[in-house]
Amino acid sequence: MTTPTTPLWEVFIRSRNGLAHKHVGSLHAADATLALQAARDLYTRRGEGTSIWVVPSQAITASDPDDKGMLFEPAESKVYRHPTFYDVPDDVGHM
Amino acid sequence: MPSGSIVTGDAPLLRYVLERADDALVLGHRLSEWCGHGPMMEEDMALSNMGLDLLGQARALYTYGAAVEGAGRTEDDYAYLRDERAYGNLLLVEQPNGDFAVTMVRQFLYAAFMTPYWQAMTSSTDATLAAIAAKAQKESAYHVRHAGEWVMRLGDGTDESRARAQQALDALWPFTGECFMPSTAEQALVASGAVIDPAMLAAAWRETVARVVADATLTLPADTWMQRGGREGRHGEHLGHLLAELQHLQRSHPGATW
DSSP states (O other), X not given: OOBTTBOEEEEEEEOSTTSOOEEEEEEEOSSHHHHHHHHHHHHOTTSOOSEEXXXXXXXXXXXXXXXXXXXXXXHHTOGGGSGGGSOOXXXXXXX | OOSSOOOOOOOHHHHHHHHHHHHHHHHHHHHHTTTTTOSSHHHHHHHHHHHHHHHHHHHHHHHHHHHHHOSSOOHHHHHHSOOGGGXXXXXXXXXXXXXXXXXXXXXXXXXXXXXXXXXHHTTOXXXXXXXXXXHHHHHHHHHHHHHHHHHHHHHTSOHHHHHXXXXXXXXXXXXXXXXXXXXXXXXXXXGGTSSOOGGGXXXXXXXXXXXXXXXXXXXXXXXXXXXXXXXXXXXXXXXHHHHHHHHHXXXXXXXOOO
């Protein structure tokens, strides 16, 4: 139910300390305070989160799907950029 | 499970636990009536979440009541097999949902009382009640915040929302006084330190309510005659209908389970 008074918000949840906030979905709310509460009620009901961000959807600048050839295909042929060519010592852990 | 109504013991601790459990069950049931009818999906979920918080509190209290009574009963017996006159909930929580403003103002007025109440009860000399209070206090604190934010927005919103919020506040106000009148069971327990006298929270409650009402640009109702009777089982016309729906299945099909 999008109305002029309830714009769309994107929700990001951090599941554990040390991890990054991850996009989990969107919702409608009148303002930032209610958006944060709605995010809590919609997306943390099963103990998913320790921190919530809400961002107005209109504040996000997205890439154009029509540009995906230009933007992403050039990277596909450059397999040498993947770290699989290097031996990572076990002690380094999660990179 | 017998289909007839049960008669519970009259020990003060049991009676007190059932009174608080009834508050939570009846208000939780009221909120569950919104499920699928919320003004928007986000708020539908928020109302259900608060209802489930209250249902959880009711279950913990009824279960404790069963242990206190020691008559081999379960939480379900208290919820499904007591008649209206045996229910000891506050009149405030049985008031019908009305419009969204009535539901939010009712939630706010109740949670603004229960938050300091549970906070104080964390120091109860009764370890079980203190543990239930510690959990319920956090849930209730969120209810105050959520309902309070809505009261502010409805009051300080459009002419329509403002009129409805003021109407809700005026209509519910006479039911708030009962929160601060200790029941017979409470009076018998205060000296032991197991429960607190709710009257001592009146000032803190009024401060919270006055602040939100001012932010909402609404008018605090004048002091008036306060309704009472819920704790003694003298309810309004609405509780019977609520219980008819809540208890119908167990009364018609005794012992039915999922």
